[in-house]
Amino acid sequence: MYETNYHRASSIDDAVAQFAKGTDSKFLSGGQTLLPVMKQRLAAPSDVIDVAKIKDMIGIEVSGDTVTIKAATTHYDVAQSDAVQKAIPALANLASMIGDPAVRHRGTIGGSLANNDPAADYPAAVLALGAVVKTNKRSIPAEDFFKGLFSTALEDGEMITAVSFPVPAKAGYAKFPNPASRFALTGVFVAKTKSGDVRVAATGASQSGVMRVAPIEQALKANWAASALDSVTIPASGLLADIHGSADYRANLVKVMGQRAVTAAG
Amino acid sequence: MGVEGIGARVVRKEDRRFITGQGRYVDDVKMVGMSYAHFIRSPHAHAKVKGINSTEAMKMPGVIAVLTGQQIVDDKVGNLICGWAITSKDGSPMKMGAWPAMAPETVRFVGQAVAVVIAETKNQAKDAAEAVVVDYEELPAAADIKAAIKPGAPQLHPEAPGNIVYDWHLGDEAAVKDAFSKAANVVTLDLTNNRLVPNAMEPRAAVAHYDQAEEHYTLYTTSQNPHVARLVLSAFYNIAPEHKLRVIAPDVGGGFGSKIYIYPEEMVALWASKKVGRPVKWTGDRSEAFLTDAHGRDHVSKAEMAFDKDNKILGLRVKTHANFGAYMSLFSSAVPTYLYATLLSGQYVIPAIYAEVIGVYTNTTPVDAYRGAGRPEASYLIERMMETAARQLKVDPAELRKKNFITTFPYQTPVIMAYDIGDFHASIDAAMKAIDYAGFPARKAKAKADGKLRGIGVSCYIEACGIAPSKAVGSLGAGVGLWESAEIRVNPVGTIEVLTGSHSHGQGHETTFCQIIAERLGVPISQVSIVHGDTDKVQFGMGTYGSRSLAVGGTAIVKAMEKVEAKAKKIAAHALEASESDIVIENGEFKVTGTDKSIALPMVALAAYTAHNLPDGMEPGLKETAFYDPTNFTFPAGAYICELEVDPGTGKTSFVNFVAADDFGRLINPMIVEGQVHGGLAQGIGQALLEGAVYDDTGQLVTASFMDYTMPRADDLPSFQLSHTTTLCPGNPLGVKGCGEAGAIGASAAVINAITDAIGNNKLEMPATPDRVWHAIHG
Ligand SMILES: Cc1cc2nc3c(=O)[nH]c(=O)nc-3n(C[C@H](O)[C@H](O)[C@H](O)COP(=O)(O)OP(=O)(O)OC[C@H]3O[C@@H](n4cnc5c(N)ncnc54)[C@H](O)[C@@H]3O)c2cc1C
Secondary structure (H helix, E strand, O other): OOOOEEEEOOOHHHHHHHHHHOOOEEEEOOOOOHHHHHHOOOOOOOEEEEOOOOHHHOOEEEEOOEEEEEOOOEHHHHHHOHHHHHHOHHHHHHHHOOOOHHHHHHOEHHHHHHHOOOOOOHHHHHHHHOOEEEEOOOEEEHHHHEOOOOOEOOOOOOOEEEEEEEOOOEEEEEEEEOOOOOOEEEEEEEEEOOOOOEEEEEEOOEOOOOEEOHHHHHHHHHOOOHHHHOOOOOOOOOEOOEOOEOHHHHHHHHHHHHHHHHHHHO | OOOOOOOOOOOOOOHHHHHOOOOOEHHHOOOOOOEEEEEEEOOOOOEEEEEEEOHHHHOOOOEEEEEEHHHHHHOOOOOOOOOEOOEOOOOOEOOOOOOOOOOOOEEOOOOOEEEEEEEOOHHHHHHHHHHOEEEEEEOOOOOOHHHHHOOOOOOOOOOOHHHEEEEEEEEOHHHHHHHHHOOOEEEEEEEEEEEEOOOOOOOOEEEEEEEOOOOEEEEEEOOOOHHHHHHHHHHOOOOOOHHHEEEEOOEOOOOOOOOOOOOHHHHHHHHHHHHHOOOEEEEOOHHHHHHHOOEEEEEEEEEEEEEOOOOOEEEEEEEEEEEEEOOOOOOHHHOOOOOOHHHOOOOEOOOEEEEEEEEEEOOOOOEOOOOOOOHHHHHHHHHHHHHHHHHHHOOOHHHHHHHHEOOOOOEEOOOOOEEOOOOHHHHHHHHHHHHOHHHHHHHHHHHHHOOOEEEEEEEEEEOOEOOOOHHHHHHOOEOOOOOEEEEEEEOOOOOEEEEEOOOOOOOOHHHHHHHHHHHHHOOOHHHEEEEOOEOOOOOOOOOOOOOOHHHHHHHHHHHHHHHHHHHHHHHHHHHHOOOHHHEEEEOOEEEEOOOOOEEEHHHHHHHHHHOOOOOOOOOOOOEEEEEEOOOOOEOOEEEEEEEEEEEOOOOEEEEEEEEEEEEOEOOOOHHHHHHHHHHHHHHHHHHHHHOOOOEOOOOOEOOOOOOOOOOOOHHHOOOOEEEEOOOOOOOOOOOEOOOOOHHHHHHHHHHHHHHHHHHOOOOOOOOOOHHHHHHHHHO
């Protein structure tokens, strides 16, 4: 690791101010992505601003039809939350499947979304549920937030503070883990909104990161049942291919995981 | 059996320190004035090193030296050696290129070191390494066997035209041809044995110290055989004569073969410690382990088996290409030859066998012995062949095996090995019973109704362990003898130290070896300590690999104990005024049989050291040494059966059951044996389902971290059902055979046979990832 200056921020304002002072600052949340990258000398931030202990960044609130998860809430806390389990069980289930216990106890939703790994789990939920990403400056709808592999709508120094999820009528997540990393080789999140709309997002599959899956959405709109996807074909073009899965394999997984997500959603 | 004697499930003595974080590993060693080494490694698979500029690096904070390959050549440090000479079919010796510890001119694999920075801290060494400018001229690379042997392929070493190290054969070609001409059926099989990265939990490390006053070197290193390391470092690398070099392998966190070899980094640390006049520490990280620890396996084979009309095997023909990587590692040449082709008879009567093995250089990390070493490759080939044959001949795979089992011993195979003893029917019967083989069709039908593809696969392995009679291996080209030594010191107060040339890096020697003493003397194991891993303490030794520690090292302990007991009995008889032949040893006492007269071990020991009243002419002291050279290999064998389900939607495999019936001869500590089998099975299953080193066409290792290289985890594995059927090894007094590699040798074929059974076709290579299985199902 290269030498760096570490700051523990006391508030959101303090974090943003500290960030601005460094020449090449980075926010640090759970450190489950940033620290390994720094240890391998692939990142050399001048300053690291730790946001994980800021009180206003931790916790889960449910009000009416909205579940708000503060950015530095760990995957473990989301998975264990009674409120999330009750309001959006698929989201708690998704969090319980991220990485391993060590990762879940440190990794956070804000860090995961800011990082936007094409194989991360949360982006599928955020996109399928039509969540809103809150930052220190603005509210960004899911549609506008994800900008392809490892890039987002966040500006330099802009910090995620929370994510608000509308409570759906039904939702389910099915993940096929990469055998080595246990990230999603393909994960599919299906949601039926309270207004009857159907939104489906797949992670791990596309060369441009998390994506909506129109053919599955259409089929499920007509008939919310796993069998409704039997005749759907997912084109392999534009999908990722690597030693763990070819593009046609991933196309198959989008469909099969979509079916299993519907079954899980009930 | 006493509570701590042979056969007792004694909790491992060493685990207290490991589990409480008090193990002492190489990286825990700190010395006054210690400096840190960081290697500069080639990012290219094949390139000329045109220049190394360290001017800027030398100016950086904390930098002590930047040393290059040319300097190591100038200092006349020897090239790395390959210790087993193989002769090609045509009588020519194997063709090897030189492997300097750091490359002065040409790099031949990604990760090969070209220079080293020595600095005050590890981070300073890393910073400076980034400032060293290496000028490479890239060359085309041959990243796998196919690319290396095709006409016009890039050449690695001028000494080895066509990248061929050797073209070796074993067996009777004419007899095999004859057998095939009489065959009623011939079964053919093409298969790949995937390349594996060992990934011991502890990466390799070295701490080297040169004592100028004594002109003496000390090397702490992660070695499975510190004496062999000392021998090689002095005799071949010219770093120091043996009496001026102490090698210590303290607690070592796993080896699996990869820590047998004496690598460039350890050599360079030792050489550099004199050059810079400071102790030098190098601790590899996981990325370096992926790139530089010797990999395992990597065979491409074609096999044909001939059967008569009664489904009896007539002959076997095998042609294997073995990938050695860019250089010939210490024992690499023996692995696909004498540790592989000699096991191609498996558990079967095969009247004629002919094997050809072509060793190939490629621009990849060197390949050498890895848990099982040659035997997993042989067993995988034979056992997939038997399963494939059974399906083609439309007979039950278990029955086909039983029909062809060797049943009389000793049995001379056509490929050198003479099996001393075994009972192959007993193990397969035990495994079939444990898994309810007869009930499988009903279970398969039920699974089908639930949308799952269920399969069952058998694997009957045999291996040669306890490597081996020195004379025999010497006649086959080995550069060393493969005996083992032991020294027993009974201290004046009756405590016992056992010095062994074996080395424990996870195997539990500190417990198992104590149990042998406890059994013989009736003393508690707390009174016995095992000393190993230090060339200044232990007389000599050949180390631990090839499941040899107990069969060879344990037997040396027994031989030394026999001498100790003989002397102690004389002393006891003298003290008790009895006849030596009337003395028996019980519960730590020497008794005159049939009387109540006895003398306790501590009193005998004290008498030996006070020497006030010893029998006439007897030397004082109670300490004996034995060097034991076995008369044959040992032959552990067994039957594994795996039942699993494949999810046709995703190609994912889930285990239903995995049973193992092993014959390891006598078990000293069944709990430790089970642990060894569990670990071996995990590696065998890992090879079958998960693990595979993948290079791209340019020779970059794609699976260079755990994000892409799938190490087996607990939830990838079934809960194993183990059992033992026992035939005692006639070759050693303990009747033991060895258990360290069996799981890794036998498991892979059982898994693949079960998957191919489940999906109904044989078009599947390891690792059988969900992606591959899904494609095998859906085309
Ligand atoms: C072994 C392992 C397995 C994993 N498996 C999975 C998996 O199965 N599924 C999955 O989805 N993920 C997985 N992860 C990733 C894990 O979920 C991480 O938690 C996540 O990617 C990053 O979150 P973090 O809180 O650790 O962020 P950090 O590592 O601290 O930061 C990541 C990035 O986000 C930025 N950042 C952090 N917080 C904020 C903020 N509030 N506002 C703006 N930018 C911010 C940082 O500057 C940095 O660039 C795994 C990680 C590991 C190490």
